[in-house]
Amino acid sequence: MSDPLLPVNETERLQHLHELAILDSGRxxxxxxxxxxxxxxxxxxxALVSLVDKNRQWFKSEQGFNCTETHRDISxxxxxxxxxxxxxxxxxxxxEQFRDNPLVTGERSIRFYAGIPISISDGLHLGSFCILDTRPRTLSAREVLRLEQLARQAEELIRLHQQTLILAREKNEVGISRARYRAIVDSAAAGIIRINHLGTILEVNPFAQQLLDYSEEELKGQNVKVIMPNPWAREHDDYLSRFMQSGQAKIIGKGREVEARRKDGTRLPIHLGVSEVHSNQPEERQFIGILSDLQDVRAAQRAEQQEKALLKILHQGLTDYQALLSKDKLWAFLMEALRELTDSEYAFIGxxxxxxxxxxxKLHAITDLSWSKESKLLMDKLVAGDMLLSNPDTLIGKVFADEELIIDNKMQERFENSHLPPGHPELYRYMGVPIFDQGEVIGMFAIANGQKDYQPELAEWLNPFTSTCALLIRLYRQMHEREQIxxxxxxxxxxAQQASQAKSEFLSSMSHELRTPMNAILGFAQLLQSGKHPLTDRQQRHVKQIYKSGQHLLALINDVLDLARIEAGRISVSLESLNVREMMLDALAGLQPIADQYQILLQPDESTDQTIWVTADYTRCQQVLINLVTNAIKYNRPEGQVFIRCKTQGNQLRIEVEDTGEGISSDQLEQLFQPFSRLGAENSAIEGTGIGLALSQQLVELMQGRIGVESEEHKGSCFWFTLPLADQSSAEHHNPTQKTDAEQKGIHLLYVEDNPANQRLLKAFVDEHPAYxxxxxxxxEIALEMAxxxxxxxxxxxLDLPGITGVQAQKMLSRNPLTRKIPVIAVSAAASDKCRSELMSDGFIDYLNKPLDLDQLLQTLQKQLEH
Incomplete structure (x- = not known):
């Protein structure tokens, strides 16, 4: 806060102020x-009349400040x-100069100040006439002028005070009072009228004469009711009489807004303040009324109300245009709003x-001008767009064809309505406004029969409305174009849906047809390897090769079908919180034999935090990691290494798989994630399909992550993918449960399967586990009876049974009191045609995919039969 500078004439100014003897005078x-x-x-x-002393500012009058003075430094x-x-x-x-002023930062919280210096001698400013507010605001030029007029009135009152001091030395007390009153009356910037106890006008100052358009001679001696419209005139005498008898005042000593009546009978808004001139003799009691013209204030209020109404209409039109358009009410809404805003009888928008x-x-909305059945049909055609207006030589045509603003306030005199058909409503005022968009007329609106003559200023005031119409016409056109598109x-x-449906049906069929025979091949290969009857070494090698080739063929089938399902939009992921360390250990456990076969050392990051959780699909996440690690093993050098690391990056976890292989050239990097692209490895002894990376990319993106590679020839490669971190508070840490050996129980299994090979496989499996x-x-149908x-x-x-399907059979089992509690596991070769969550909602407790992994089957049976 900067201290105010002292005026150059401070000494003279203070002397002048003190000579006035106004400081510390009464109210x-x-x-x-x-x-x-x-x-x-x-x-x-x-509002204040402030006088600035040497170290203080003192208020000759204050309204709302509730103190008589403040320190000058903060003034x-x-x-x-x-x-x-x-x-x-x-x-x-x-x-910057006032933001830390105590009057701003303190309990008064002054946010706005407007002060007019007051002076009764050139250059000697005594103080100011000011208004303050606790909220920011601005003043118009007219308001500043009005405030200056009040300041001049304050100066006149100070002059009056000065004159009173001078007259006190020369005249008696009565003469001083008359001089003061005369000074107020003659120089006041407000109307002053003095009446007696009967309401008779005794005196009228020049301002009041000018305001009411009366001369002093015309008003003096008249009852004050002559300048009052009803109801104030009708009630005035009774009010004055009651006040004289009881002394109870409703107006006297207070101020309020009323209306006055001019000589020509017109009414004008005023602020009226009434004071009593006290006298010991009732017949000598007089009253002074101060009249302030409120015409400018009322005009400003009306303008503000109109602005608010316009803004409200534009806001509703823009925010609700879709709903209004859908109900064909937009243009009618805007047209009615236009009529109300302009006080017009008729309007249209086109x-x-x-x-x-x-x-x-083309007319979108028009006030009903019909006067007959035929004219009504004509109006309906115009609004429906079945008829267009195209004559450029009419008052309407000049607007849309010649792009002109047309105003005609004397249509009756000029045309005598001869241009209108018989019966047409009479028109006497008209304004047509073109609607421009980027320099082109795209529409127009017109109004007619306003309450007063149309002026170009009205069209200018309606510019926001015109711009809104232009915007809505564009939106209207775009909506119609969009509807066509x-x-x-x-x-x-x-x-596309038909093609997708055909593709989906083909995938389902192919999945079943390919995976069903694979179930028997892999199942019996597993039984031969671990059966009761040992095989010769040669037979073991042959069976091992059958199983290995079958697994490779199954991986190829799975990858191709998964990739095709993703492209068809038929595959989904189940996103849930999973522990990264547990997922990695599970995935790497099955890869150790492959690493040993290729003489590769796996180096998982042992420092991976046990508390790191991500939001992902457990199975798909393992699938991606296994694919990347398998590639790092197969494409490595002998006795190489594979490093698996985890890094947090913001709200993402980055999992890296780095190898010590030969690396990838920069021109081959862009082809890595293309399906069936093996970058020349198809001619090598390394097994692969070329779709693993493409499938991994699709799966990672389904889990809301990203995948990439960093590689340099002869220096190895680093493949990475990211997954979103899970909310730690919602991540559930599952402790492994101790499984019970199912062989200790006498367990009865019912296998519902129509394929004999699959039946033989499960029978051979049970033969290996006699507890089942x-x-x-x-x-x-047979299964329902047996169960x-x-x-x-x-x-x-x-699930894919002849007649009643597996899903239908499960629903029938759940409705039978004898079988409703039997746990049912779904088995299908259709590669998860129904997602796990859907099968669970159908009543199944788990899901196994063909070809059956016999180790997984055993673990599933043990897990489910423990409960």
Missing amino acids: DAAFDRLTELARDLFDTPI FCSHAISLGENLIIPDTLAD EVLLVDGRKAL NGQLRQARDA RLSLASSA ASDIPDLILMD
């Missing part, structure tokens, strides 16, 4: 009425007299179209 009703009037006119909580008025000009601070907090190279007008897109979508007892059913008569401990249900 003055005239000053108080001025500050009260200022508060009412400007709607501010505080706003001190700055005003230092400058010697008007000081207006719209927002004190935004002003869009300009090009028809055969010529402009024509959407129709074409719907046709293309239907065709197996029943076979080749159809759901009810000899209740099994668990049912393995193939």
Whole structure:
């Protein structure tokens, strides 16, 4: 806060102020009425007449400040007299000079200040007439002028005070009072009328004469009701009589807004403040009324109300345009709003179209001008767009064709309505406004029969409305174009859905047909390897090769089908919180034999935090990691190494798989994630399909992550993928449970399967585990009877059965009281045609995919039968 500078004539100024003997004088009703009037006119909580002494500012009158003086150092008025000009601070907090002023930061919280220096001698500023507010605001030029007028009135009152001092030395007390009153009356910047106790006008000052358009002779001796419209005139005498008898005042000593009546009978808004001139004799009691013209204030209020109404209409039109358009109410809404805004009887809004190279007008909304059945049909055609207006030589045509603003306030005199058809409503005022968009007329609106003549300023005031119409016409056109495009897109979508459905059906069929024989091949190979009857070494090698080749073929089938399902949008991921360390250990455990075969050392990051959780699909995440590590093993050098690391990057976890192989050249990097691209390795002894990386990329992106590679020839490669970190508070840490050996129980299994090879496989599996007892059913119908008569401990249900499907059979089992509690595991060769969550909702407790992994089957049986 900077201290106010002292005026150059400070000594002379203080001497002049003290000579006036006004400091610390009593309250003055005239000053108080001025500050009260200022508060009412400007709607501010505080108005002051401030006089600046040597170390203080003292208030001759204050309204709303609730103290008589403040220190000069924090005074706003001190700055005003230092400058010697008007000081207006719209927002004190935004002003470097005042933002830390105690009056701003303290409990008064002054945010706005406007002060007019007051002086009765050139250059000697005594103080200021000011208004203050606790909220930021601005003043218009007219408001500043009005504040200056009040300041001049304050100066006149100070002069009056000065004159009173002078007259006190020369005249008696009565003469001084008359001089003061005369000074107020003659020089006041407000109307002053003095009446007696009967309401008779005794005196009228020049300002009041000019305001009411009366001469003093015309008013003196008249009852004051002559300048009052009803109801005030009707009630005035009774009110004055009651006041004289009881002394109870409703107006006297207060101020309020009323209306006055001019000589010509017109009414004008005023602020009226009434004071009583006290006398011991009732017949000598008189009253003084101060009239302030509120015409400018009321005009500003009306303009503000109109602006608010316009903004409200534009806001609703823009925010609700889709709903209004969908109900065909937008243009009617805007047209009615236009009529109300302009006080017009008729209106229309139209869009300009090009028809055969010529402009024509399509009406979107028009006030009903019909006067007959035929004219009503005509109006309906115009609004429906079945008829366009194209004549450029009419008052309408000149707007949309010649792009002109047309105003005609004398249509009756010029045309005598001869240009209108018989019966057409009479038109006498008209304004047509073109709607421009990027220099082109795209529409127009027109209004007619306003309450007063149309002026170009009205069209200018309606510019926001015009711009809104231009925007909505563009949106209207875009919506129609979009509707056409959407129709074409719907046709293309239907065709794509048909193609996708055909592809999905083909994938389902291929999955079943390929995986069903693989189930028997791999199953019996596993049984031969671990059967009761040992094989010769040669037979073991042959069986091992069968199993290895079968696994390779199954991986190829799985990858191809997974990639095809992703492209068809048929594969989904189940995103849940999973522990990264556990997932990595599970994945790497199965890769150690491959690493040993290739003489590769796996180096997992042992420092991986046990508490790191990501949001991902456990199975798909393992699939990606296994694919990357397998590639790092196969494409490494002998006795090489593979490093697996984890790094957090913001809200993502980056998993890296780095090898010590030969690396990849820069020109081959872009081909890495292309399906069936093996970068020349297809001619090597390294097994692979060329689709693992492409499938991994698709799966990572489905899990909301990214995948990439960093490589340099002869220096190895680093493949990485990212996954979003899970919310630690919601991550569930699952402790491994101790599994119970199922062989210790007498367990009855019912296997529902129509394929004999698969039946033989499971029978051979059970032969290896004598604690299980197996029943076979080749159809759901047989299975339902068997389950009810000899209740099994668990049912393995193939989903693709002849007749009743596996899903239908499960629903029937759940409705039967005898079988509803039997746990049922779904088995299918359709490669997860139904996702796990859907099968769980159908009542299955788990899901096994063909070809059956016998180790996984055993673990699943043990896990489910423990509960």
